[in-house]
Every structure is written in structure tokens, then in C-alpha cells.
Amino acid sequence: MTSKAFQDFYPDDLSHCYGCGRLNDHGLQIKSCWEGDEAVCTYKPRAYHTAIPGYVYGGLIASLIDCHSTGTASAAAYREAGREMGSAPALRFLTAALHVNYLKPTPLDATLEVRATVKEVKGRKVVVTSRLLAEGQVCATGEVVAVQVPEDLMPAAR
């Protein structure tokens, strides 16, 4: 358990993701932390992240759920292995499947919170479920099947 964000432990060559890479200047640079058994990420949408006027664009919601869930998968895999977060070799995850249910329009001027729970850790696969909240209301729910990045796709191997 730590208050440093999961993404801050990613090695530099795995920190360019548009959603969660701290080295992607154009990206969302989300940060995820444990809060008990939930992993939490907050994000303030920019004005241009709009769908219909006043509401958040669904692709942003999908992106937040996606990257927060792969980050949570990484943290869960370290925890499961009894390893220090960020220790080498890196445990980094890709999304195999993403499912988002949009329950109600998400106000654009709110700070969004994604709260994720680890549903399953099995071999290289981690399943993460989540809720996206705005102003205390659940506006969307998500489920991500995350799979550990195969060795041949890791930058160090290429």
C-alpha cells in the first residue's frame, strides 16, 4: 500500500501511453492509487472533452476506465506476487476486453472518480470492475480483462 501512483512506478519505456503515461505530454496522465482494496483515480475533464453540450464524451470515460484498470491490474499482480510495486521485471498489462455501461450523462464540469476492484487474478490475466462517479452519482460502470504484456512486445525485448 502506497500513496505514490501506480503509473509513477512504470519504467520510462512503458510510460508513453496516451492515457496513463507520465511522459506523454499530450495525454491524460491519469494517476491511480490504492484506497483500501479499491484503486482510485480522479480526473477533471477538459472543456473540449464534450459529447452533447455539458456532458462528457463517452470515449474519455472508456479511456479512464481502460487505463485505470490496466494500472490496477499491474498493482494487483505485484501484490499477488508479493513483490514491491515497480520492481523489475516490470508487470505491465494490456486490455484484452473492455466493457462500459453508460448509466447516465456525466456532467462535464465535475471531477470524475473511477473506483476499481480486482475481481480475479489468474496467471497472466486480471479482471477489474469499476464505477465512474461524478458528484457522488455512479454515471458508468466498467469491466476490463487485462493481460500481462507478452515478453516479445516489451520494449526491452525489441
Place this chain on the structure above:
Amino acid sequence: MTSKAFQDFYPDDLSHCYGCGRLNDHGLQIKSCWEGDEAVCTYKPRAYHTAIPGYVYGGLIASLIDCHSTGTASAAAYREAGREMGSAPALRFLTAALHVNYLKPTPLDATLEVRATVKEVKGRKVVVTSRLLAEGQVCATGEVVAVQVPEDLMPAAR
């Protein structure tokens, strides 16, 4: 059937979406057209739309599938109603559920193509399935349940 993009028929006050609004200068500004019974959208990712180096960020793929599918839902609803695309009142759709399966890493330097098929039109609901291709390979598949924007959320009503 027309070669003008679905999104070019959206009224101005519904054209600010980050994914598909022609009036969102920061956004993706995707364009979708019929090609027979399939709706097609092509998009060239920007260099910063990366996940692990060399591959497309999953949130972009989700966003393309999302907005292309709601655009296709709109076009399908006009077609179903025997109405001219873009005629008032506007038929504009939101996403109720989004499901994406990521089948293989999507190369960042390719032009992506999303090909969508209308699976069902029922009342205010349209279900759209799609494939995302890069270099002739299907890299992801999607299914979107799109629902017509309720009147009270339409800008004209607020």
C-alpha cells in the same frame, strides 16, 4: 446513400463531440460513410496516440468504435424512418453500452479503418457491431448499444 459523412449532417449544436464533432478543434473529427450496407470510417492516429511504443492506445480504439457506431446508428435511424439524413428533428444517438475486444496490438503507423454493421434497429435503440482493421488485419471488434438522445438532453430543449 451518400458520400457526405454522417457527421457533416449533424446540426451545429450537436457537433461539438470530441470524437466526431466537426466543430471541436481539439477532437478527432472522425467521418463515417456508407459503403453498401457497411458504414466505414478511416482514421490516422497521431504519434502521441501510443500505448506501449509502436502500438495504438486502446482508448483511441474504443473512442473510434464508439463515435463511429453512434454515427452509424443515426444514419440507420434516418434510413429506417425513410427520412433524409440530417432532416429535422435531428436523430442523434448516445452510447448505452460499449464493448471492445482487442484481438492484437494495433500498429501506430497504419491508417485505421472501422467497418460497422447495423445489427438491430428497435424503437429508439440501435445495435451496431464493428471491426477495426489495420493493414488488412482485424485488430479489434466492437459492439455498441446506441440510444436516441432523449428530448430533454437535446440542446434545443435546454
